[in-house]
Amino acid sequence: MKPERISKLADSLKEQNIGAVLVGPSPDLEYLTGLTPSQDERFKGLFVLSDGSFFYITPSLYLEETQKCIGHDVKLYVWYDEEGFLGVLKQASEDFKLQGLRIAVSDGISAVHLLDIQKTIDGDFVKGNILLGELRMIKDAEELDNLRKASAIIDDVVKDLFEFIRPGIRERDIKKKIEELCLEKGASGLSFDPIVASGPNSSMPHYNGDSRIIEKRDIVLLDLGCKYNGYCSDTTRTFFIGEPSEKEKSVYAAVLEANLAAEAFIREGVTCEEVDKMARDVLKNAGLDKYFITRTGHGIGVNIHEYPNIVANNKQILQNGMVFSIEPSVCIPGEFGIRIEDIVVVNEGKAEILNKFTKEMLVI
């Protein structure tokens, strides 16, 4: 348990006039308790009240590892498969006087469970994901060190991949190599299933296939990250095999310029939408903005996607301790895609770029 974080959360509940928050299996739960149960059909969740009290509901078959992680002092409600979770939820809501409260619901709770909860507790249910998101948005020194290390590992992996990738291997060979290299270099695992998108597959931002064979003249987009001490890295580089076409060269140059322009602009006090606009304007001037269909970036921490979002209309002001990606891209459907992504920290007012692997156009 992280009592300091829970007490900060309770403070922010009070400020926002929210009675309690329900946190399901998610990075939020891990951030508050250290617990990492799977999100499945068996309900489990932590309730934190604005007075700082809290309790956890768990299915019986997670009881032992739950107590191992959070100790025996936390108030636990345990339910069994043959009865379902609504009985203990009702009991807990009486014990902690949840009826009638405004209750925020955070990540990791499914809609199916919420429908049951809404029938059991007569409360005013509101979205709570932003609540936890804001709590987690400013990283402390220890968190930043973990994020730096996770980025350093993944840079090193990208370096090795540049040596490893060659015509004739499949996308899935590269994916497998990424996992091996991450573990070898001290990561605890991957922060997400890596994207290895070659040839025309590279135009799909979240491509999840793996069977295409790398050709002698090709393009390989690598979007990958690892976890170190619970914290994520996330970087993208786009490599060429053989000489790129003129079109590919000019698109690459524009994406790189967009990446550099946004990163150069980052400092304490500017807004997320302004950073997004810096990248977007470069691609607009190059006539490529209609192929830039994603946000410029996303926050990162224990989760691969956190706040702040670097996106149009986000008036969030950048502050020291915020960490996010800058990843402008051009995706031309059926042709190819190029993306260049770094993780950036706002540190002592300025941008600290965590990814150091070169962004110059590399040809294998």
Next chain:
Amino acid sequence: MKPERISKLADSLKEQNIGAVLVGPSPDLEYLTGLTPSQDERFKGLFVLSDGSFFYITPSLYLEETQKCIGHDVKLYVWYDEEGFLGVLKQASEDFKLQGLRIAVSDGISAVHLLDIQKTIDGDFVKGNILLGELRMIKDAEELDNLRKASAIIDDVVKDLFEFIRPGIRERDIKKKIEELCLEKGASGLSFDPIVASGPNSSMPHYNGDSRIIEKRDIVLLDLGCKYNGYCSDTTRTFFIGEPSEKEKSVYAAVLEANLAAEAFIREGVTCEEVDKMARDVLKNAGLDKYFITRTGHGIGVNIHEYPNIVANNKQILQNGMVFSIEPSVCIPGEFGIRIEDIVVVNEGKAEILNKFTKEMLVI
């Protein structure tokens, strides 16, 4: 798209007086459309109406692969990062007259998204997971063939593991080997992160650690499954390293007897709770029922956990084409756990056991 399955779903909506169902990223969605997008903070979902019409909402960055999978004829609503999904949801709800309907919500939709949807569509939202679950509960011949093949592969993996496991290796070495063997033998991947629980870890039913080293005198519980052509396998065997203690022997014998008693009882027409009771009674007679803290089994198909649940109070009558696990266990906290699990099909009225690897006590 699977028009036949969608039309069956529409029929069952009509029968149950439900106007529409919303299906998020999940095995349900894969079953109906073939789509396998990730479940993340970007809303995506399929609405099927009781008149058989349907539409799909997708974030822009999944558009290309969505159309590749479901073609260009399906009505699509596309939203962009800077605007969010509620605008297109509102438009769709007007186009398809969703206001005022009873709308079932199925798996893969988060509570956070539901809270937004409830504010945008003035409908009566109800749980829809059982709806899809029932549709998927009876497998056709092709589905059964895939399930048989997935089980045959995993049996073969267990056989190889029996040769592979030895003192000195870590739980994670075995986990890694499981993945390698599954791919080698033709599976497309794992159906879940395998559980390799050794020594006292074996008493935690969903143990997810991996660092313990196998000792000269030890117990290793292996719970593993793979995917073949979209369908899952799931089996558990518990091996001993060195001579087991008398207590371990007698517990093993009781768990095996419970497994065999339940499997022998399975036939068309009996209920799920009766099957559960067969296993539970054996362990009760052995004085071990307080250590049998889980249900006896769960359905399986494209998802690792489906209907029917083999659990107390479930009056569901077994029918041909139902497929589920039988996995009695004894978990003695701090000491050890034993579980023996097979997948069983109700076929031509009788039980067909898909897992053929021996259940006799094996000592490495």
